[in-house]
Amino acid sequence: MAEPERTIQDLFNLQGRVAIVTGASGWLGSAMSRALAEAGATLVVTSRKAEQAAAFAATLPGQGHIGLGFEQSDTGTIPGFVAEVERRLGRIDVLVNNAYGATAPSIDTATAEDFDRAYHTGVTAYFLLARAVVHHLRRRQAPGSIINIGSMYGVVGSYPDAYTGLAVNSPPNYHGLKGGLIHLTRHLAVYWAKDHVRVNAISPGPFPAPRVSGPMPEFIERLEAKSPMGRMGQPEELKGAVVLLASDAGSYITGQNLLVDGGWTAW
Ligand SMILES: NC(=O)c1ccc[n+]([C@@H]2O[C@H](COP(=O)([O-])OP(=O)(O)OC[C@H]3O[C@@H](n4cnc5c(N)ncnc54)[C@H](OP(=O)(O)O)[C@@H]3O)[C@@H](O)[C@H]2O)c1
Structure with a gap:
């Protein structure tokens, strides 16, 4: 006999699940962490600074x-980090690979080192952490969800006019790594489907943090003029996407790149 259909509340419910969010106290990671906690998950939030991670964890609901x-x-x-989560919480169900930080050179000044560092942090490390989580899930014979945070700039080329004459770049190493990450997401989804692990990307459009929008109103005006919705994204506008992909509400979604970009890539 078929299982009874679950309600939408049941499908989005993350109670009893453990979710890791890397770089969690940043501009977008903090809203996505709150979303997962509000949906009932227990969070493991990371920062390069342990005290910052602990302080942010204490602000989460639940x-x-x-x-x-x-x-x-x-x-x-990475192996020691995953082992510590297993030891303290006993399980991992969801990984949000979100943390990113690297140099932001111009197309004229970018070096091999800029590319190597960006790829190492934003692709290699994402892969190795995801694989360590999949090995944990295999040991538990449990399903899981891995969400890689891409970018609209991993899907479309930049908009050079937005940057001309301003102290901000659209770095080529960032474009290369985000495109690679989105494609890696598809590859991993195909391999890990038999393990019941879904792998998806969320690609935000323009969500400039106050540290960018504050000092550069002209940059924001140019981006808004280019956006179909005529405005920048707010971090809470990623909350629905991350809970959808993390929860059973997204149980038949894998290998996808969900663009949350106000229509930027729809022109
Ligand atoms: N904001 C946007 O408009 C936008 C658009 C498209 C895509 N994205 C993507 O969204 C994600 C989050 O971006 P965001 O705007 O929220 O940036 P953010 O505020 O700078 O947050 C990123 C966090 O990553 C952590 N981090 C940096 N380098 C790290 C490293 N080497 N190892 C571990 N952690 C590191 C930092 O946390 P600690 O300092 O606490 O370690 C930082 O708070 C990134 O993947 C970014 O590429 C953002």
């Missing part, structure tokens, strides 16, 4: 969240 220091570029620490 009980039992933990904050851990984690420098994903130091990929040798």
